[in-house]
Amino acid sequence: MQVIEFICPLCQGPLRRESEAYVCARDQRSYPVTLGIPDLRVYTDQLVQSVTEQALIARLLAEYPNRSFAELVELDRSLSPAVPSSLRARRRVHIEGGVVRAKSSLAEMQRLGALSARGQFLEIGCGTGEFLVAAADVFQTVVGLDISLPRLILAKKQLEDTGRQAIVISASAESLPFSHESFHLVVGSDVIEHVENPVQVMREAYRVLVSGGAIFLATPNRWSLTPEPHVNVWGVGFLPKAWRERYVALVRNVPYRNVSLLNWFEIRRLLGQTRISRWQIILPALSSEHTARLPAWARAAVPVYHALKDYPLTKWLVYLFGPLFHVICIKK
Numbered sequence: 001m002q003v004i005e006f007i008c009p010l011c012q013g014p015l016r017r018e019s020e021a022y023v024c025a026r027d028q029r030s031y032p033v034t035l036g037i038p039d040l041r042v043y044t045d046q047l048v049q050s051v052t053e054q055a056l057i058a059r060l061l062a063e064y065p066n067r068s069f070a071e072l073v074e075l076d077r078s079l080s081p082a083v084p085s086s087l088r089a090r091r092r093v094h095i096e097g098g099v100v101r102a103k104s105s106l107a108e109m110q111r112l113g114a115l116s117a118r119g120q121f122l123e124i125g126c127g128t129g130e131f132l133v134a135a136a137d138v139f140q141t142v143v144g145l146d147i148s149l150p151r152l153i154l155a156k157k158q159l160e161d162t163g164r165q166a167i168v169i170s171a172s173a174e175s176l177p178f179s180h181e182s183f184h185l186v187v188g189s190d191v192i193e194h195v196e197n198p199v200q201v202m203r204e205a206y207r208v209l210v211s212g213g214a215i216f217l218a219t220p221n222r223w224s225l226t227p228e229p230h231v232n233v234w235g236v237g238f239l240p241k242a243w244r245e246r247y248v249a250l251v252r253n254v255p256y257r258n259v260s261l262l263n264w265f266e267i268r269r270l271l272g273q274t275r276i277s278r279w280q281i282i283l284p285a286l287s288s289e290h291t292a293r294l295p296a297w298a299r300a301a302v303p304v305y306h307a308l309k310d311y312p313l314t315k316w317l318v319y320l321f322g323p324l325f326h327v328i329c330i331k332k
């Protein structure tokens with residue numbers, strides 16, 4: 001595995017490695033390391049971890065040596081704010097299908113000639129690490145980045161349990177702690193709809209890419225005719241943004257924050273605000289892993305989706321109202 005050098009996310013200067021921290025001399029700033037995971041997050045309100053997060057991290061660290069990945073995930077759930085059990089089951093299925101979905105995405109990139117294997121791989125928003133597990137079989141160096149340190153503790157455990165090698169690091173996707181041209185592939189799977197500043201995230205992903213390297217995104221369609229996937233509620237994306245949170249609270253009694261789905265027009269506008277000139281929005285084929293969470297009527301509609309998306313006269317319907325997009329960008 002090749003060494004990846006971290007740089008200061010604030011000034012992009014070099015970092016000095018100390019025993020339990022990385023230090024930027026220029027900013028006089030120290031970035032802590034927890035369980036071998038560097039914490040290079042930069043908040044506007046400074047580097048103070050929230051009290052809730054600190055408590056969660058302490059519990060996860062205490063239980064880390066004696067629990068499997070699945071057991072740590074259960075512990076994390078039991079300590080996290082109440083999520084209705086129906087949604088919890090959906091999220092479990094989503095995590096369980098993660099490695100299979102990642103493998104099919106990597107195969108899709110290979111078919112499109114956008115995959116430069118055996119190079120350096122970065123996932124932004126790697127969560128509990130399913131894509132990292134799949135990527136570790138293909139790439140020489142695998143790096144997973146996430147804004148949540150507790151999730152990375154779970155990711156580290158999953159990598160250990162599956163015998164895969166990857167570097168995990170907590171940082172903001174808006175200010176990546178890597179030099180220019182460090183990676184051959186940058187993946188953001190179900191993440192661009194959650195970040196604070198999607199344009200900045202795309203610019204940063206592009207910056208750290210080698211020439212000829214690729215960005216791969218997967219994201220749900222705001223105008224999908226299927227229920228909003230995070231909360232399983234119909235029609236959320238058709239409402240004005242200001243109404244969505246109240247509507248979801250009313251229907252499902254769960255919070256709906258930090259989600260801002262994009263439709264086809266909005267993805268094009270987003271890419272137009274970057275220097276990315278070669279890109280393609282793809283309507284992916286849906287595997288049974290994708291469709292496992294869908295209600296019966298939607299599963300029955302999958303063959304219709306496949307027929308419509310592959311037929312030139314009806315393709316636009318799927319661009320407008322299909323369930324999700326894949327986006328591939330190539331750096332010149």
Ligand SMILES: [Zn+2]
Pocket residue numbers: 008009010011012013024025026027
């Ligand atoms: Zn600095």
